Amino acid sequence: MIQYSLKCAQDHHFDSWFQxxxxxxxxxxxxxxxxxxxxxxxxxxxxMAPRVNAGAEKPADTAPLSAPASPAEQALRELRTEIEKTSDYVGRDFAREARAMHEGDQPKRAIWGEARGDEARKLVEDGIPVAPLPFRPSRKSN
Known part of the structure; x- marks a missing residue:
């Protein structure tokens, strides 16, 4: 396993582990x-500098990876928890499911999932209310 310090184009800094x-x-x-x-x-x-673990003690300033580092991260975590708790994840069937509900072929319910850019654009053009989420499904997370 290897841990990298990463930065996005919006200058957010975070760490992630990779095989x-x-x-x-x-x-x-x-x-x-x-x-x-x-x-x-x-x-x-x-x-980043390599981290040498000479002993079993963990440095006092090391926060667990799961702890939010800022109020923005905490807000995103709360949003994700609420969405996962109150809606159905439909995966890559999102565009099809959203369209079927909009057209009355399926009962309306709260859903979230994945759509290609062209699929999402077509939903918006057809007046189907959708919005991008600021996170990816857990199975695609770092």
Missing amino acids: SASAFDKLHAAGMVTCAVCGSSEVEKEL
């Missing part, structure tokens, strides 16, 4: 490394 350096390169090239704050896939590695 290997080549695993990072592969995920990054596929656009699957995203900012923990804004969801941007414009992410780059920051200059």
Whole structure:
């Protein structure tokens, strides 16, 4: 495992673990490394010093990766928790499901999922209310 310090185009800084350096390169090239704050896939590695763990004690200033580092991260975490709790994840069927509900072919309910850019654009052009979320599904997270 390797930990990288990362920064997105919006200057958000965060750390993430990867199986290997080549695993990072592969995920990054596929656009699957995203900012923990804004969801941007414009992410780059920051200059970092190697960490040598000489003893079993953890440094006092090290926060767990799951702890939000800012009020913005806390707000995003709360938003994600609320969306996951109150809506159905439909995965890559999002565009089809949203269109079916809009056209009355399925009962309306709160959903979230994934759509390609052209699919999302077509939904908006057809007057179907959708909005991008500032995070990716857990299975695609760093």
